[in-house]
Amino acid sequence: MTAAGLAGAALAMALAVPATARGEAPTGVPTASPGESAKGPSKGWQLTATGTDARFRGLAAVSRSVAWAAGSKGTVLRTTDGGKSWRNVSPAGAAELEFRDVEAFDARRAVVLAIGEGEASRVFRTEDGGATWTESFRNTDPRAFYDCMTFFDPRHGLAMSDPVDGRYRILSTRDGGRSWQVLPNDGMPAALPGEAGFAASGQCLVSSGPKDVWLATGGGATGRVLHSADRGLTWSVTDTTIPAGEGAKGVFGLAFRDRTHGIAVGGDYRKDQASPKAAAVTGDAGRTWTAAAAGPPAYRSGVAWLPHTRSAALAVGPTGTDLSTDGGRTWRTVDTDSYDTVDCTHDGACWASGEQGRIARATLR
Template sequence: MRLLGTLALSTLLLGSAVATPAYAGGQHPPGHGHGHHHAVAWDETVIDADQSFRGLDAVDRRTAWVAGGSATEGAPGRVFRTTDGGRSWDDVSPPGTEGLLFRDVEARSAREAVVLAIGPGDASRIYRTTDGGASWTAAFVNDDPAAFYDCLAFYPGGKRGLALSDPVDGKFRILSTQDSGRTWAVLPDAGMPDTSTEFGFAASGDCLVTAGRTAYFGSGGGASRVFRSDDHGLTWTATDSTIPAGDAAGVFGLAFRTPQQGIAVGGDFAAPADGVDAVAVTRHGRSWRNAGDLAHLGEDVAYLKGRGDRLVVTGESGDVKGTSVSTDGGRSWTQVSTNGYHALDCTRDGACWAAGGSGRVARLAR
């Protein structure tokens, strides 16, 4: 178990009236005001040290799914599920996934989930299960060598969903489903701006997200922008994210509290310790402005349900890892741990889950 800024996180999560400094590693300050604090820590488990987990979807405080790719070339990508709050994890991987890299999972329940494998050509695939991973259907196998899918997301209700590919013929490609992921079809690109110098990041599974009837995705490369669609992916408008662009830089993850109020996080994998301008926020979903700087990459971010503008952001790249918290909608951040993850998800019943490299998964205990 790795303690994660016990006092700072208890203040963040529980809304304590007593403000206390942040101390990483679970160290208590030498003295602080009176008040009641609940212990908070990441309960971390290594499921399979050969896997790097970048796909994560938590259903509730008991049920979560993670998906990853093997560090051993040609070895299978794997999918795991817990239904007991992370005390045990079951390998529910699809068969025949040698060499596949699972980077996103979207789960509706303990039984129904869709996972995305990334890569060029037929390495990009979507699998679907309705029986908790006992069996899987290959719902989509990419047959275009120019396409490379990065992430997927479903709208509320779970019937409609979108998947994002890097640009094909100069425009991001959007894949769509209207039957809960059973079948998928490429949408026309007439409503997509020119994006010939940009690409997406399959960093955390949250480069594409939905909020109500609105979808958003982030880019990097020649430009770092946030794209918005209000018609289920047919037309998109692009806005500068204010997060610096670069060969390995841009927007890595997005989260929305409402269809209009959201946050984008990112950075530069070539300079993972540089978190300057790595956060942007929007109040109306149509323009973005810089928010507080980070001391590490922002690979994924989540609002704490029912806790207003309280946020958690995490990231890891090589030796640089970190988790930070904000109580003011991202305007300022406190790093509460040098432990970080690729993916993060917080549920409506107050649980937060994380997943990362070396087969690590964690649940925020409080």
């Protein structure tokens, strides 16, 4: 195994083994967020004090030190010291908006997406660490509802809306989010009745490399994944093994470690409903999907590959965190705290965020 692979494996172990079992003082006793009590050792996750009770479904991990989170009440936070402190950098006048996705390029440049029908769907961009924001897109079509956003590089990105006139709508930028254009839908397959995306973790639209992008769906007869190899101009579509059939069920999050190997997670987000087959894997860019042999025990909304490994990944949801060390084929629960989304960085850190202002980090020693 390469040094990079060993580093990723070490991070997997840090998440899977309690600090006390490693002969260290417990490191997972966090400062409690407003409205919740502090909990014991979190097996790798270390909660950070954010000073807010917003729910953060949008997360962009830049490095061990730098991360952005976007959530309810128009809240955007940024840290540059590994979560020791968070700065509220929310756009002015955005308190009524619901941010569900954030894409960040460094400590100063970021793009956030607000969801909702009609003009509630908006995009904001900052170039000065959130000191000022520019609204670069406001949806004027009452039929559109934007869910997720992804960037191929600091200039080229896409955002997706639930179906309009029977097809998913794709928004494109070529200048880092300064301006946006709706792409033609000629190459977009028809949506199923009742089908839509889930704005649950900022991972219903994800990309890998310069041109490949995938879109996750639910609510229709089957949970599907759409794939484009030309930045959203033409798409193919494949059924997954994750059950759908109702508005609360389907594929919620995707992660690709390269243009061929991916993981899908989802299930039924209702608390009283079981979520069998909540994870699936692909090794051919999403042309086929195989159910995990031993999936997460419940609904999961976010998923991420651990850095510098070809086989380790994390999935998160309201009932816990699961770890896979075999490319998503089997999973085991390593934490029972609630998170909505997860993101990992190339320098050996993973971040997770969710309800009640929860943002946590796990790093290599």
